Amino acid sequence: MTRLNVLASLLLASILAFAMPHALAGSTHVDIEHRLSTEQLHATGIDTLSPAQMELLNRLLRDNATDAGPDGIYRHAPPQDPHGHVGLEDGPIHGRLRGALDGWQPGTVFELDNGQLWKVLKGKVKLPESLQAPPIVVVPGVAGRWFLQIDEDLPKARVYRID
CATH class of the missing domain: 2.40.50 (OB fold (Dihydrolipoamide Acetyltransferase, E2P))
Structure with missing residues (x-):
């Protein structure tokens, strides 16, 4: 991994650590781009994400908020949707x-x-x-x-x- 990728990964982990307590507290989900100021979005590089990457980040924040233990640690991946909602597994x-x-x-x-x-x-x-x-x-x-x-x-x- 390049130094930039390592820094981006560390930054994303920090953002997730900041965002998760709010989600765990039962607050209504607010997309990450609405939680941070323009300066914070730029400093973290989040403003460079594509729309698809931004949607994925927000979905991960939303979905993983219910997958943490009482200590806030994530021990496994979120369960698959049993209702078969439309997603990437569907073809064009x-x-x-x-x-x-x-x-x-x-x-x-x-x-x-x-x-x-x-x-x-x-x-x-x-x-x-x-x-x-x-x-x-x-x-x-x-x-x-x-x-x-x-x-x-x-x-x-x-x-x-x-x-």
Whole structure:
């Protein structure tokens, strides 16, 4: 490991040690980016995490808060979800959109050729020209999140299934 990786690991461990007592005390979970000041986020390097890394860190903080013993020490991994919630183990969904596509914003509903309906939660794009029934891929992310991708060069829309 490089010196930078070692420092980043130590810093992350320190942040987790700071964050866990709050979670163990039964407080409502607050994402790490809302717990620290802008200066602290920058000093720790957390502001350089990708959105997926940030979601994973927050999920680990949330999930592990219930996995500690009374002394705050974590002795095993969190249990697997017995309800089979959607996650990274699910494969992507390939299909075509029904109708024309000019862009999307929160609230836009996509209807796929397989009958599924997906609604945009985050993301906004205005396409330079309308696409007729474009092929799409809905890909799973961490913690049950899904992203609709039209083209690799375009941003993905964060979506959730409504039907």
